[in-house]
Amino acid sequence: MxxxxxxxxxxxxxxxxxxxRPYEGFFDLDAVHRHLETYRAHLVAEFGGDTQRALCTILQYGRTKGIIHELVARHLAVDEGITADPESIVVTVGCQEAVYLTLRALRVTDRDALLAVVPSYVGAHGAAQLVDMPLLPVKDTPHGVDVADLAAVVRDARTAGLRPRALYVIPDFANPSGVSMSREAREELLRVAAELDILLLEDNPYGFFGAEGEPAVPTLKSLDRDRRVVYLGSFAKTGIPGARVGYVLADQRVVLPDGGGSTLADQLAKIKSMLTVNTSPIAQAVIGGKLLENGFSLRSAxxxxxxxxxxxxxxxxxxxxxxxxxxxxxxxxxxxxxxxxxxxxxxxxxxxxxxxxxxxxxxxxxxxxxxxxxxxxxxxxxxxxxxxxxxxxxxxxxxxxxxxxxxxxx
Amino acid sequence: MxxxxxxxxxxxxxxxxxxxRPYEGFFDLDAVHRHLETYRAHLVAEFGGDTQRALCTILQYGRTKGIIHELVARHLAVDEGITADPESIVVTVGCQEAVYLTLRALRVTDRDALLAVVPSYVGAHGAAQLVDMPLLPVKDTPHGVDVADLAAVVRDARTAGLRPRALYVIPDFANPSGVSMSREAREELLRVAAELDILLLEDNPYGFFGAEGEPAVPTLKSLDRDRRVVYLGSFAKTGIPGARVGYVLADQRVVLPDGGGSTLADQLAKIKSMLTVNTSPIAQAVIGGKLLENGFSLRSAxxxxxxxxxxxxxxxxxxxxxxxxxxxxxxxxxxxxxxxxxxxxxxxxxxxxxxxxxxxxxxxxxxxxxxxxxxxxxxxxxxxxxxxxxxxxxxxxxxxxxxxxxxxxx
CATH class of the missing domain: 3.90.1150.10 (Aspartate Aminotransferase, domain 1)
Structure with a gap:
């Protein structure tokens, strides 16, 4: 761009x-200071009064997967009805790093490919380009993914020797199309993804910005029964853009080369340790404080x-x-x-x-x-x-x- | 690890x-609040009193190359005697992202290779692995890079069809060896790098932690006369680890496929726009405030x-x-x-x-x-x-x- x-x-x-860009009319630096203090107080309480430990959690190098994973899990429960193991969450530098980490993990050989509904968010194209992963376009409709085309594209790609790993999709008020998928369309997409044995990478930056009073359509992840969906979350639009904090919920089980078990989140953390080491704990603390002050609901915040x-x-x-x-x-x-x-x-x-x-x-x-x-x-x-x-x-x-x-x- | x-x-x-890890005894969250306000006041003055513009600079999505590039350039002048065009600086998510961006830009084909003095920092191995770039080990000595071995490794690699692009090196108190290079050794390394036509990737996290009163040995970048050195900077040890802010000074001229001119920094920014979009402006503001409060000298801070x-x-x-x-x-x-x-x-x-x-x-x-x-x-x-x-x-x-x-x- x-x-x-x-x-x-x-x-x-x-x-x-x-x-x-998000609306700037409510920007407030005093709130940033307050969030930071709220999070510090939360840590002090959690650490049984150990103020130095709380301080070091915010100011020192930190856990690669992040320090607010438990708060993010509570937010997902409150706002999305998603039950997430905090250990399956990796806090990232905005959602863009989450997309990159996921694609880097999925691209094992140069036969691995990404599916994406087009037109689609440029960040998905960009991350695919960085990891040298071909992007296979899937047709969009006014109601979301064209699942017949999805099946055809996957079939053709496999015939051509490619391995389509996942479909990148924004089911709520998509960027750029604005289109939202109905609950039925989401359930059908989950069925088709299972039949085709591909993952769904659900990106959801705009889900809270629907009409007032209208019930939100459930996310793909909240409808997911077999760990088919990798959920990509952003706090840029619902938290504070300047914190650059996002996350990925990746609870897929992965078999390691040595035969041991792990989760996709653990794999993503390993990649992150070579990319950005960890997401700024200060920035995470700001978002953590905002979550704590709002009962974990960014929908209501x-x-x-x-x-x-x-x-x-x-x-x-x-x-x-x-x-x-x-x-x-x-x-x-x-x-x-x-x-x-x-x-x-x-x-x-x-x-x-x-x-x-x-x-x-x-x-x-x-x-x-x-x-x-x-x-x-x-x-x-x-x-x-x-x-x-x-x-x-x-x-x-x-x-x-x-x-x-x-x-x-x- | x-x-x-x-x-x-x-x-x-x-x-x-x-x-x-850096020493934690001086950690201070009140200082973080103060740095943020110092930086805000600086912006308000710079923007002629426009408080909303200052607020949005800290809280909104921001410039991909960063918002504290001019302050970083002044810091480089004060502490390192490096004259840097602020437009050649990309502020990154710690130094690790700077290493990644640089290697991703240098790896154009699978013939491109990285040279590194071994033993060397694991982050360099990791970033090379992420971009699928082979790492060619160069011998270390108690006085730094073995330049005869460097020349031999480059020659052999070229014979084998590889294209060694750059040598990763920590000239000051290296991780893990602790070794520092003398001024003469640095000048020789610059000469040899010019002869071999390779870049030097100078990583300098520990340069300020030498003996008191002993004059610091000049960085490779400050001795560099022909844009041979890409300087990788970190504020993790000299600023605040929890901010996760680093930078890269990449003033090399690059000819684009369309024949137009650009700098390596512009290329790195393009990659960053697909990786993390921008470095948390809140985190940058904290480091910016620390620079402002200390007359841009982190050596004295x-x-x-x-x-x-x-x-x-x-x-x-x-x-x-x-x-x-x-x-x-x-x-x-x-x-x-x-x-x-x-x-x-x-x-x-x-x-x-x-x-x-x-x-x-x-x-x-x-x-x-x-x-x-x-x-x-x-x-x-x-x-x-x-x-x-x-x-x-x-x-x-x-x-x-x-x-x-x-x-x-x-």
Missing amino acids: NFLNEVAQHYPDAISLAAG NTAERRVYQANLRQVLDGLARRFPAHEVPRIIWNTPTGGFFLVMSLPFEAGDDLLEVSAREHGVLWTPMHHFYGDGRPRRTIRLSFSHLRPEEIEAGLDRLAGFVRAHA | NFLNEVAQHYPDAISLAAG NTAERRVYQANLRQVLDGLARRFPAHEVPRIIWNTPTGGFFLVMSLPFEAGDDLLEVSAREHGVLWTPMHHFYGDGRPRRTIRLSFSHLRPEEIEAGLDRLAGFVRAHA
């Missing part, structure tokens, strides 16, 4: 419907943020409907996610990096060309719109500018 | 002459720590001389570093993992078998002793127990 960053830097006055994201989503959908009425020719369409940070708009022309620069320069508005999420560089007629970090007046002005850009090129 | 950790966990009452390490080193050397007199048969010998965290002891028997466990169980003392630093698993007659984190009474008891173990097996 270097090109996108460069465009954004060149046109600092452009309104960004491109950046997927993010009530205000969810309202902002939902209001922004409604404003963008209403604003698009007003600016691009259904009877207009050529017709401009977009999908209608019920939560998350993103939606996808279809234009009557190819919208690549060159037109993004035109849009930034002449219309003062940024968006993300969808080809970045396919990994093949071929320009497409779709763009991703993001609205998570904007104020209402920025959304209105941004949509006005976007409409000006679209009309100039349609 | 998983086995070593397991032994340490199994025998919690054993005194550890194995762990290379670590005066008290250096005194502890120097006193511990003297106590260990004196204690060994008392317990293993020169006239005794078989004679036990060790080297005499003038700083750092480590020294190496030669025993009249092979000291592998099995004997370490005996030592832990029967004598209550831990040390590190040297074979872990060779990467070939072959047991050796040498062990590494570490003394950085111990109190005086622990050193005395530890040496007593070590003497007991040695006499039982010599």
